[in-house]
Amino acid sequence: MSGILNSSIGRKFAMALSALFLMIFLVMHVSINFTSVFSEELFNNLSHFMGTNPLIQGVMQPILIIGVIFHFVMGFVLEAKNKASRGVKYASNSAKDNSTWMSRNMLLTGVVVLAFLGLHMYDFWVHEMTVKYVEGDMSGLIDPNNADSGFRYYEELREKFVSPVRVGIYVVAFVLLALHLLHGFNSSFQSIGANNKYVKSLKGFSKVYSIGIPALFIFIAVFHHFTH
C-alpha cells in the first residue's frame, strides 16, 4: 500500500477520485444556483444554510478546497511527466485520427477552468469569507442591524451578472468546462478500473452530464443578466 501515490496507476486513481468528487460537487452547486431562477427565497435560504452550517463550512468546504487543489496540482505533475516521456516530437503526427480534441487538451481546458475559478473565488468566496470571518457578520442580511432587510445572497448574485463582460467570461469558461468533462467523465471511470457493460451504458449519460451541467450554469448567468 505504501508508495501507491508514487506509481503511475496510483496517481491516475487519485486523479480520478478527485474528479468524481468534483463532479458530484458540480451537481450540488448547479442545483442550488438553479433555484435562483424561480425562487429568490429558496435560493437565499439554501445559500444561508450552506454559508453558515458548521459541518459544511468546517468540514466539507476544506475537503472541497483540498480536492480542487489536488486535482490541479496532480494534473500539472502528470502532464509534466508525460511530456518528458516523449522526447523528440514527430515531424508528422495525425493525432486527430485516433483521439478526440478533448482528450488531448485536458491541460488547456483545465487551465482555463482554473483561471475562471480564480475569478469565481474573487467574485463570491473572498467576499463571503471577508463578510463572515473578517467583519464577523454571520447574519447573511442585507443590513445586519435590520432583521427585516432580508438575505443578501440573491441580490449579490444578480449584481455580479450585470456586467456583459463577466457573463461572457462565464460562458466561455463553462464551454471549456463542458469540453473538459466530455473526456473527464468517462476517463475517471476507466481510471478507477470501471470499464464493463454497465459503465459503457453510462456513455450516453456522460454526454448529458458534461453538456447539461455547464449549460445550466450558463443559463443561470445569462438569465440574471437579462432579467436584472
Added chain:
Amino acid sequence: MNLTLKIWRQKDANDKGKIVDYPVSNISPDMSFLEMLDVLNQELIEKGESPVAFDHDCREGICGTCSLYINGRAHGPQTKITACQLHMRSFKDGDTIYIEPWRAKAFPVVKDLIVDRSSFDRIQQAGGFISVNTSGNTQDANAIPIEKENADKAFDAATCIGCGACVASCKNSSAMLFVSAKVSQFALLPQGQVEATSRVLNMVKQMDEEGFGNCTNTGACEVECPKGISLENIARMNREYLAASLKG
C-alpha cells in the same frame, strides 16, 4: 507510382538525426510498404549510399518487429495491420510520405528507423510469466475448466505482439495497453492467479522505471493497435494493481 519519401535518418544513438527527402519512382501499388523501402535501399546501395535501417522479420503481421510511424500514424493509415501488411495501394501517385521511428524516451533510436524496445522485455521479465511444475506431474491445462468469456478475453489479450504502436501513438508515450494486455492474459486464467499480486506490482513498477508516461485515456493506443487490444485491459490492470497494493 512516383512518391517523395521524407525519412528520418540518424547514424547512431548519439546522432541528432534529421528528415531526408528521397524521391522514388515506378513503385507498384501491389508492393508492400517494406518492399517499397527495399527498392529504395537497393537504389541507395547502388549509389554507394547508406541504406535506410528499419526493423522487420516475419513480414506477415505476427512478430511485431516492424515499427514505422507513417504519415503521422503507427503502422500507417490503415487500422489493425502492421507496417509490413500495408500496401502501396493505400497511397496515391505523387504523395509525400513521412516515415519516422517510434518516438518515446523509453524507446531510444538505435539507427534511422530502428528503436530499442528492450524496455518491453524488461517489463515482461518483471512478471509476465507463470511458474509451472515441470517435474513430471504437470497438470494438463485443458483439464482446468475456464469460463468461455474469460478464455476469449485472455486469448484476445494474448494476441498483443509487443510492437509498441501503443506507446508510439500515445501523446504521453504510455505503455499501459501493452502492460495491461500482458497482465490480463494471466489475470483472467486460473493458472495466473498464483503470482497475480506480485506480477502486476512488479510489471507496473518496471514500466514506471523505464520512463513511460501515464495513461490519460485518450484511446489512441486502442485505435492504432494492429491487434485491436481493448482499453478494457487497462481498466482490468488498474483494478488488479489497486487490489494488489491493498494486499501488499
